[in-house]
Amino acid sequence: MMGDTDEESFSGVDREGVRPGLLSRFVFETRLREMDRFVAELVAGYKGEGNDGGSGSQLSLAKVFYKAEISDWFSAVAIPVGARFRDIDAALVSSYQGMNLTEVSELGPPLLNQHNGSAIGLTFRKSNIAASLAQSITNLEDEQVLNAANRCFRTFGQVTCNILRGVKLSLLGCQQILSPFNNLHYSAGAITVPVSFLRRRIAMDPEPSAEMSRGMGHVSSSSSIALRLDSLVDESTRVGGWIEIQNSREKQVKWSVSITDKPEDEVGWGMSLGGVIDGSRNHNQFQVESYLKFNIDHRFSLSPGLVYLTNSNGRTVGLMLHSHWSL
Numbered sequence: 158m159m160g161d162t163d164e165e166s167f168s169g170v171d172r173e174g175v176r177p178g179l180l181s182r183f184v185f186e187t188r189l190r191e192m193d194r195f196v197a198e199l200v201a202g203y204k205g206e207g208n209d210g211g212s213g214s215q216l217s218l219a220k221v222f223y224k225a226e227i228s229d230w231f232s233a234v235a236i237p238v239g240a241r242f243r244d245i246d247a248a249l250v251s252s253y254q255g256m257n258l259t260e261v262s263e264l265g266p267p268l269l270n271q272h273n274g275s276a277i278g279l280t281f282r283k284s285n286i287a288a289s290l291a292q293s294i295t296n297l298e299d300e301q302v303l304n305a306a307n308r309c310f311r312t313f314g315q316v317t318c319n320i321l322r323g324v325k326l327s328l329l330g331c332q333q334i335l336s337p338f339n340n341l342h343y344s345a346g347a348i349t350v351p352v353s354f355l356r357r358r359i360a361m362d363p364e365p366s367a368e369m370s371r372g373m374g375h376v377s378s379s380s381s382i383a384l385r386l387d388s389l390v391d392e393s394t395r396v397g398g399w400i401e402i403q404n405s406r407e408k409q410v411k412w413s414v415s416i417t418d419k420p421e422d423e424v425g426w427g428m429s430l431g432g433v434i435d436g437s438r439n440h441n442q443f444q445v446e447s448y449l450k451f452n453i454d455h456r457f458s459l460s461p462g463l464v465y466l467t468n469s470n471g472r473t474v475g476l477m478l479h480s481h482w483s484l
Contacts, residue, residue: 182219192226198239220244232280234291240276242313242331243269246289266383266401267411268331273311285319297335310334323389330382337376379405393420410434425450433468442468448479457482 180202187195200219220239226232234245243265278291295309310333317327383401390396398414413431426449433442448462460479466472 183216190225194222194224196220196222198222230282232282234276234278234280236273236276236278238275240273240293241270242273242276242278242291242293242311242315245276245278245291245313246280246287246315246317265385266329266381266399268313268329268381268383268401271311274309278313287317289313289315289317307335307337310336325385325387327385327387328383329385330380332378332380334378335376379403393425394418407440408436409440419450421452421455423452425452440469442466448477456484 181200182202183199185197185199189195197218198220199216201216218238221237222239222244223235224232225234232246236244272295273293274295276291276293278289280287280289282288291313293309293311293313295311297307297309312332313330315327315329317325320326381401381403383399385397385399387395387397394417396416398412400410400412403409403411411431411433413429415427415429415431417425417427419425419427426447428447429445431444433440435441443466445465446462448460450458450460452458458481460477460481462477462479464475464477466475
């Protein structure tokens with residue numbers, strides 16, 4: 158709920174992960190070869206996964222995920238549909254993943270949460286260090302240019318170190334290359350359905366980056382690097398923060414710091430500060446959110462909260478009520 162506001166203000170909070178409406182997710186998981194996991198996720202509900210003006214009520218396939226635990230120190234991941242780099246070495250693969258009020262306060266640096274279409278990844282573990290490497294391919298469509306489309310190749314790397322008990326430090330990087338299609342009328346064979354499905358979803362993203370928009374029609378590249386710190390103070394209290402530097406024509410620094418206390422049987426709370434620092438100062442942004450979490454049952458929770466956002470377009474204050482129910 159917001160007071161007097163305009164369409165630009167509403168679009169601003171939507172881009173920061175404030176998703177009004179009802180969202181339903183159905184996650185199916187099975188074990189293969191004892192340790193391997195296969196997960197399929199179906200989504201129906203609000204326009205949180207894209208903002209094309211549709212109702213978003215239709216049930217659609219959001220993710221297909223397979224993880225092979227080859228040994229104690231090596232695992233491989235294949236995600237033909239709905240890949241995000243946060244899935245490569247995650248304990249949970251659901252797109253929900255226990256979110257706070259907004260995506261900014263919970264899901265880490267933006268390079269972890271981009272829609273990547275299809276991806277494969279490898280993870281190596283030794284002692285207190287884990288390293289991951291992944292490659293993705295995405296089909297992007299430019300709605301402003303008729304029949305214009307690009308392939309987006311992203312290479313992702315992450316090194317995570319348990320520096321102290323309950324404290325993790327991660328260094329992440331992503332290299333992106335946009336390459337135009339030479340011929341849109343190609344034969345995709347057996348992958349026709351997932352590729353067309355991915356195109357539709359990626360084209361529905363709320364707002365492509367400026368670098369991505371300029372890259373439509375010719376080869377271009379950009380990169381991002383991020384540092385993330387997570388600290389588990391006790392069983393329910395977590396303190397974390399991250400900073401990401403995007404090295405493109407418009408260099409930006411994005412950051413967030415949060416603290417949460419979410420016990421299973423008591424009232425929890427959380428607070429987050431974050432923002433964007435832009436070199437031109439035209440897109441500087443600052444965001445604050447705070448909330449309470451009431452665990453009515455192990456399967457239902459209710460979280461009232463407040464979100465404050467300020468940028469070059471003005472200030473926006475939103476009162477949110479976030480609920481989560483699971484079978």
